[in-house]
Amino acid sequence: MTQSFRILKQIQALKERYCRLAVDKRALIKLLDETEVAEQVYNSNAIENSTLTLDETEKILMQIDLDRYINERELFGAKNLARVVAYINQKATEKELTLDNILFLHKMLISNIRDDIAGRFRNENEWVRVGTYMAPNPTEVLGLLKEMMVQYQTSDADNIIRRVAKLHLTFEHIHPFVDGNGRIGRVINNYALLRENYVPINIKFINRKEYYDAFQEFDQRGTTAIMQDIVGKALCQSFHKRLAYLEGKKIITLSEYAKQEKISHSNLLNKAKRQSIETFLEKGVWKIGV
Missing domain, CATH: 3.90.105 (Molybdopterin biosynthesis moea protein, domain 2)
Structure with missing residues (x-):
């Protein structure tokens, strides 16, 4: 049995346990989701080189003064991403994942940071790169995103790990925004997972090297093995935490x-x-x- 197949079978078993217990414990699940917001915000921003610690992120979200000066970009970066995470936790099961919803999430994320680019895809001449990787021509972005959505919606519904890994890698490969691609890509993962009765995942800053290796693998070979491993293990962890509480x-x-x-x-x-x-x-x- 391959590692990816073992993890997939494990996740399906964990999901069955979770769904049985979750029916009468929605209030507890909501509390668990709320307690994870700061950690999700910290990890996602840290991957993008934010200098905020987890403790500082928690203080910002609780409106507690920090011991050092924080620029407005980092301040709004934490507050805005927390709003996006909370919104997805509340609304993902009610609204399909569409390009319009992705634009809405981006506007929420980038408002008060760069209002000129908030809530829109890259325009003509707005090229972006990540390290030595050059994202596709801005004129190709919309078509590539539509193709990404079709591939996700028509892919194997039984393999959630592969579906989410491919969705995330494809989105980041397109890099449709001038700024905020990584953070939006990671919250899209959770939007997709929650839509299909899974639990949200938290890709940790400490796993950043492996995470970047996954993009390199996809860009060079078109394969998703590393990202599948990241998503699968993150899903297991999230289920394990929730089940520990739900089972008392x-x-x-x-x-x-x-x-x-x-x-x-x-x-x-x-x-x-x-x-x-x-x-x-x-x-x-x-x-x-x-």
């Missing part, structure tokens, strides 16, 4: 669990990273429900 388990750190069960912590850590045990990473700490 006690949440402890993995190091505490290792001491309690007299098991090698390094061995457990390796299993946690592979998601072969029901662990999740929260604020940089591996945890498990017991």
Whole structure:
């Protein structure tokens, strides 16, 4: 059994457990979604080279003064992305993922940062690059996005990992906006997942190298193996966290669990990273429900 197939079967089993428990516990799920907003904002912005720490991000969202000066771009970057994340958590199940909705999310994200480009795709002569990669000609953007949506809607509905990985990589390959492509691409992942009764994922800053490797793989070979691994493991973690709460388990750190069960912590850590045990990473700490 290949790693990707194992993860996919694992996710389907986790989804079944989650859906059975979620019916009568919507209030708890809403609370869990709300507690994750700051961490999602921190990780997504950090991938884009924001200098904000998780603690500073939390303070900004709670309107607590920081101990240092933060420029307006980073301030609105945190606040706006939090609004986008919250909006998707509330509305994704009600509205289909369309190009108009993507434009709406972008306007919400970029408002008060660059109003001249907020809520629109790249115009003629607005070329963008990421490192040495040059995004497609602006005149091709709309057509490529329409093709991306058709491919997503007609792809194998049973393999959510491959569908989301391909959607994300294709979107970032097109790079349809002047600014905000990465952050919008990552929230689109969650929009798509929530639409199909999965849970939102949080691509972590600590996995940035692997994340960038996934784009290089796609740009050079057109394959999605690395991104599938990232999405699959992130989905497992998200399900593991929610199930631990929904099943009323006690949440402890993995190091505490290792001491309690007299098991090698390094061995457990390796299993946690592979998601072969029901662990999740929260604020940089591996945890498990017991």
